Amino acid sequence: RITCIDNYTPIHMQDLLAQVARSRYFPKTLIRYENEIWVEFVDGDIVKKIDPLFIQQITAFYSSLYQCASALKSSENFLGSALIDLEFLMDMELLSEQEHEQLRHLLLKNAPEKVWVGLDYTDALLKNFVQEKDSNRLVAIDVESLQDKRLIGFGLAKAHTTWMTDQQFDQIIEDMRVNETPAFYDYYLFVLLCFRARWLKTVS
Numbered sequence: 046r047i048t049c050i051d052n053y054t055p056i057h058m059q060d061l062l063a064q065v066a067r068s069r070y071f072p073k074t075l076i077r078y079e080n081e082i083w084v085e086f087v088d089g090d091i092v093k094k095i096d097p098l099f100i101q102q103i104t105a106f107y108s109s110l111y112q113c114a115s116a117l118k119s120s121e122n123f124l125g126s127a128l129i130d131l132e133f134l135m136d137m138e139l140l141s142e143q144e145h146e147q148l149r150h151l152l153l154k155n156a157p158e159k160v161w162v163g164l165d166y167t168d169a170l171l172k173n174f175v176q177e178k179d180s181n182r183l184v185a186i187d188v189e190s191l192q193d194k195r196l197i198g199f200g201l202a203k204a205h206t207t208w209m210t211d212q213q214f215d216q217i218i219e220d221m222r223v224n225e226t227p228a229f230y231d232y233y234l235f236v237l238l239c240f241r242a243r244w245l246k247t248v249s
Contacts, residue, residue: 046081046082046083047081047082047083047084047189048080048081049080049081049082050080051080052079052080054080055077055080055081055082056077058189058191059074059077059082061164061191061192061193062074062084062188062191064113064114064164065109065110065113068109068110068113069182069184070106070109070110070183070184070185071084071185071188072084072085072086072087072184072186072188073085082188084188087177087184087186088177088178089175089177089178089182089184090175090176090178091171091172091174091175092171092172092174092175092176092183093171095208095209095213098181099183100217102176102183103174103183103204103217104216104217104220104221105183106183106185107200107201107217107221107226108220108221108224108226110163110164110165110166110200111161111163111164111165111197111198111221111226111227112225112226113163114164114193115161115162115163115164115197115227116161116162116163117159117160117161117162118159118160118161118162119158119159120156120157120158120160120235123160123196124152126239126243127152127238127239127242127243128149128152130239130242130243130245130246131145131148131149131152131242132145133246134242134245134249137249139245139249148238148242151234151238152235152238152239152242155232155234155235156232156235157231157232157235160196160197160229160232160235160236161196161197161198161228161229162194162196163193163195163197163227164191164192164193164195165191165192165195165196165197165198165199165200166187166190166191166192167190167192167195167199167203168187168200169190169200169201169203169204169207170203170204170208171208173185173186173187173190174186196229196236197227197229197236198229198230198233198237198240199239199240201214201217202233202236202237202240202241203240203244206240206241206244218230
């Protein structure tokens with residue numbers, strides 16, 4: 046059961062879960078009532094072992110998600126938000142003026158004109174994935190982390206920042222190139238900079 050602070054959020058959450066229901070990567074919606082939404086319990090184990098099977102599952106999971114309702118949009122708003130985040134980090138003395146200027150320059154230099162925008166699973170920590178008992182199906186259980194109108198690649202950027210090795214990330218991107226996932230990886234440094242600026246801001 047997920048309790049929200051308003052009645053709109055569970056409606057929106059239900060709509061997003063309906064968009065990805067056929068993939069079976071998320072728990073089924075059972076009922077929505079006022080400011081609450083109930084989803085099915087997934088009998089399984091939280092992922093603790095990062096093995097080749099799990100990397101294959103993560104690749105298929107994000108490929109499926111990023112191919113769902115994605116579209117090319119102007120990068121202007123995402124760039125603007127990242128620049129504000131960098132300014133905040135400098136004001137909070139988490140970045141020196143020199144570090145701020147270096148990151149600002151890197152961000153502007155690597156910002157593409159257009160970026161892929163769509164669904165993402167933003168909190169890609171291991172504790173938010175379960176491998177279902179018997180079937181071993183991967184399920185993303187933190188349904189609040191399923192978000193739309195996102196800069197595609199944020200979820201993978203969090204995984205890459207927190208637990209995923211460079212070798213594992215490179216393998217995922219290689220596989221995504223083959224299965225025609227929207228090519229956020231062509232400007233991944235921009236995505237990574239945007240993510241880390243926002244992430245540092247939220248944890249500071």
